[in-house]
Amino acid sequence: MRGIEFTELNAFAAVASQGSFTRAAAQLRVSAPALSQTVRRLEERLGVRLLNRTTRSVSPTQAGARLLAKLRPVFDDLHAAVTDVKTFRERPAGIVRINAARVAVFGFLAPLVGRFCKKHPDIVLDIASDDALTDIVEGRFDIGVRLGEKVDKDMVAVKLSGPLSTMVVASQDYLERHGTPKTPYELHRHRCINLRFTPNGNVYRWEFARGKKSLDVAVEGPLIVDDADILLRAVRAGVGIGYGIDEKMRRAVERGRIVRILEAWSPTFPGFYLYYPSRRQTPPALRAFIDFVREHAPS
Structure with missing residues (x-):
């Protein structure tokens, strides 16, 4: 695959997953107009519309949804490969994406963030305050934070607060x-x-x-x-x-x-819990954050 093709597919996957050119552009660190042109080039090259665009929302077409379903495992494998290489570094590094209820962010996560960032300067915490019970797997988040009663039983849960x-x-x-x-x-x-x-x-x-x-x-x-x-x-x-x-x-x-x-x-x-899907290999940055919460969260 040529570099330009990978760039176009990555751009499309980001926009389709985020449902927004603005949020996807921030994630990829490019401008929204440039990202829109990249996706349009991909659509023109494939000869099919991949995204439905309105002034308020962006969503994949039927063809776009099918392409996204095929791309996600490929990008997940690439991400895992890069993560495996980073394990050879002396310090864990990378981005940990967190989706948390707003009350939990300000009451329980915020007091931990400063100390964690000082201890792990190569890790970026990307925190989304969200009361919508977002599916963290579908939303491509590493961790969710919700009340214990709202955490699915197939998730690994770590206590963040007391009762x-x-x-x-x-x-x-x-x-x-x-x-x-x-x-x-x-x-x-x-x-x-x-x-x-x-x-x-x-x-x-x-x-x-x-x-x-x-x-x-x-x-x-x-x-x-x-x-x-x-x-x-x-x-x-x-x-x-x-x-x-x-x-x-x-x-x-x-x-x-x-x-x-x-x-x-x-x-x-029961209070708030940090939760995440069970994985055979937990990325070092995610493991560092989980271990930090276990050590420092109030009982």
């Missing part, structure tokens, strides 16, 4: 103005801040448990957000009652900036 508990919080000012609910059943009389999960757009139903009794509550209020930081700011401003497992929320309670309520109804559950 977590949901939190219902409000500002003292709000409670003085509207009163303090004693049970979840009283929330319908209060102004609550809803959290919308992206990309499906579903509004989260608040989960409660006490003894053997459990319930989900659909709350209403003046604000719906898709970001835990915005939710916390709104709670501190007295907009309404909030719900979450955010680490920043826990710290705000400890510092007295907001008040935790309905604690007796707040269930505890």
